[in-house]
Amino acid sequence: MSGRRFWAHLHLLDRQLVDRDGRLCGNVDDLELEWRDGRLWVSGLRTGAGSLARRLGARVLGAWLDQVHRGVDPERADHTFIPLRHVADLGDHVTLSLDRTEVATWHGERWVADHVIAHIPGSGHASDE
Amino acid sequence: MSRFLKIFLGVLTAIGGFVDIGDLVANAETGARFGLGLAWVVLVGVVGIVVYAEMAGRVAASSGRPVFDLVRERLGPRVALVNLLASFFINFLTLAAELAGVAIALSLLAGVSYVLLVPAVAFLVWVVVWRMSFGAIEHVFGIMGLALLVFVVALVHLSPDWTSMLHEATHPALPTEETPFTYAFFAIALFGAAMTPYEVFFFSSGAVEEGWTRRDLATNRLNVYVGFPLGGLLSLAIMAVASQVLRPAGISVGTLPQVVLPVAVVLGKVGLAVAILGVFAATFGAAIETGLSAGYTVAQYLGWQWGKFVRPRDAPRFHLVVLVSIVLGALFLLSGIDPIMVTEYSIVLSAAALPLTYFPILVIANDPEYMGTLTNGKVLNAIAMTYLCILTIVAVATVPLMIITKGGA
Numbered sequence: 001m002s003g004r005r006f007w008a009h010l011h012l013l014d015r016q017l018v019d020r021d022g023r024l025c026g027n028v029d030d031l032e033l034e035w036r037d038g039r040l041w042v043s044g045l046r047t048g049a050g051s052l053a054r055r056l057g058a059r060v061l062g063a064w065l066d067q068v069h070r071g072v073d074p075e076r077a078d079h080t081f082i083p084l085r086h087v088a089d090l091g092d093h094v095t096l097s098l099d100r101t102e103v104a105t106w107h108g109e110r111w112v113a114d115h116v117i118a119h120i121p122g123s124g125h126a127s128d129e
Numbered sequence: 130m131s132r133f134l135k136i137f138l139g140v141l142t143a144i145g146g147f148v149d150i151g152d153l154v155a156n157a158e159t160g161a162r163f164g165l166g167l168a169w170v171v172l173v174g175v176v177g178i179v180v181y182a183e184m185a186g187r188v189a190a191s192s193g194r195p196v197f198d199l200v201r202e203r204l205g206p207r208v209a210l211v212n213l214l215a216s217f218f219i220n221f222l223t224l225a226a227e228l229a230g231v232a233i234a235l236s237l238l239a240g241v242s243y244v245l246l247v248p249a250v251a252f253l254v255w256v257v258v259w260r261m262s263f264g265a266i267e268h269v270f271g272i273m274g275l276a277l278l279v280f281v282v283a284l285v286h287l288s289p290d291w292t293s294m295l296h297e298a299t300h301p302a303l304p305t306e307e308t309p310f311t312y313a314f315f316a317i318a319l320f321g322a323a324m325t326p327y328e329v330f331f332f333s334s335g336a337v338e339e340g341w342t343r344r345d346l347a348t349n350r351l352n353v354y355v356g357f358p359l360g361g362l363l364s365l366a367i368m369a370v371a372s373q374v375l376r377p378a379g380i381s382v383g384t385l386p387q388v389v390l391p392v393a394v395v396l397g398k399v400g401l402a403v404a405i406l407g408v409f410a411a412t413f414g415a416a417i418e419t420g421l422s423a424g425y426t427v428a429q430y431l432g433w434q435w436g437k438f439v440r441p442r443d444a445p446r447f448h449l450v451v452l453v454s455i456v457l458g459a460l461f462l463l464s465g466i467d468p469i470m471v472t473e474y475s476i477v478l479s480a481a482a483l484p485l486t487y488f489p490i491l492v493i494a495n496d497p498e499y500m501g502t503l504t505n506g507k508v509l510n511a512i513a514m515t516y517l518c519i520l521t522i523v524a525v526a527t528v529p530l531m532i533i534t535k536g537g538a
Contacts, residue, residue, distance in 0.1 A: 014201045016198055024434040026431070027431065092499050100434075105432060109446055
């Protein structure tokens with residue numbers, strides 16, 4: 001998706017992110033902008049607790065959260081940044097062409113799933129009808 | 130299930146699910162203290178919740194976006210965070226009050242102190258949230274809650290002077306032992322009880338849980354336009370019975386058993402048993418709804434996967450928030466705090482926090498990007514704007530009134 005004009009603040013910021021299988025995977029917590037040809041373009045989305053904290057004015061906390069995030073796996077790509085080419089559709093939510101495991105919020109979800117929820121009987125089953 | 134049966138079930142659920150601990154306490158308490166002098170507030174509150182719940186349901190059905198998702202989109206992360214903290218805290222108080230309601234209802238049967246039953250009740254509520262399907266949760270407790278119709282039966286059985294009751298309700302007068310401040314305070318309590326914010330969090334998230342689309346809009350309207358007003362009538366019956374039985378006897382409502390006392394006086398043991406069943410179902414259902422709402426609000430603000438439509442493993446942090454809220458709610462009650470006081474604070478503070486939740490719903494319900502052709506009409510917008518003004522005035526007046534009246538004492 002490139003060259004489309006929209007109100008970035010109104011149509012992108014704080015929208016729900018949905019992965020390619022329709023699963024909820026965080027919000028658009030911030031935008032990455034770049035100057036090109038004398039104009040400001042959105043180059044990608046920022047997501048995750050670090051970006052949100054920074055936008056709320058907590059710079060130190062935000063930097064720390066991002067660092068914790070990277071510390072989990074230094075080898076891995078930066079999952080808090082989503083280049084615009086991975087945005088498949090813009091509507092009342094933002095659909096990505098990624099899997100949720102490639103988006104920042106996944107790591108928190110997985111940690112809680114593995115360490116807490118998986119230990120409770122019935123966590124892998126849908127609710128009884 | 131046939132379509133007709135499904136809609137009928139939905140309306141019954143909406144009636145039975147309308148009343149919770151806040152409505153029980155606020156209606157019985159004002160009935161005992163003010164007679165029917167505050168009945169008009171229930172009417173105002175019911176119209177308000179009808180207008181905004183219908184909007185929240187319509188937004189969820191046409192865009193698939195629940196309320197707290199929209200709160201952040203329209204208010205931005207900072208104001209939405211303030212709303213989240215306030216709503217979460219109030220929802221927590223409500224959850225604790227509902228858990229207490231369930232425990233007190235059971236203690237009336239078991240003959241032990243309700244505090245001893247709190248851990249077991251909290252565990253039961255959590256198990257139901259964890260295992261039972263969303264549709265079953267809604268219908269089972271909503272329909273069991275219809276047992277509260279025993280208050281209507283008691284009222285009819287009393288065969289009161291209906292014309293003088295109507296006169297009392299339409300010509301509100303201040304009882305000599307009350308002040309304008311206590312009158313206003315309890316008006317806010319009744320208003321808050323009818324319009325509690327968790328109701329729209331739960332209602333709109335529920336619409337997404339059940340996969341509502343535009344085809345379900347008729348169901349939405351029927352549930353709201355028929356179910357909620359009938360639920361409001363049920364609230365009024367509770368108030369009227371209290372005004373007929375408790376007020377002449379000079380009994381004020383300071384405990385939950387006093388809410389069902391009039392039914393026992395009028396209809397005896399069987400009536401009392403049915404009333405207790407109704408209180409149990411209404412508070413149990415609402416405990417589940419507030420427990421889920423704790424998870425809904427946090428997860429929707431942060432964009433996490435939420436909902437019972439996926440396996441718990443796929444919405445882990447949502448389930449963690451629900452679990453922790455229920456445990457903390459139980460611990461809060463075990464500290465020995467007065468559950469009626471918790472209830473009163475939860476409904477009065479609800480009233481104060483309402484504008485921050487209802488404003489974004491109104492904005493989105495007018496946005497064609499979300500709604501397509503289903504945006505609000507002019508009349509609806511006029512009514513909704515009027516309510517937003519009332520809500521703002523109420524929000525400003527709440528805390529000063531709490532201080533002046535020392536919490537309605």
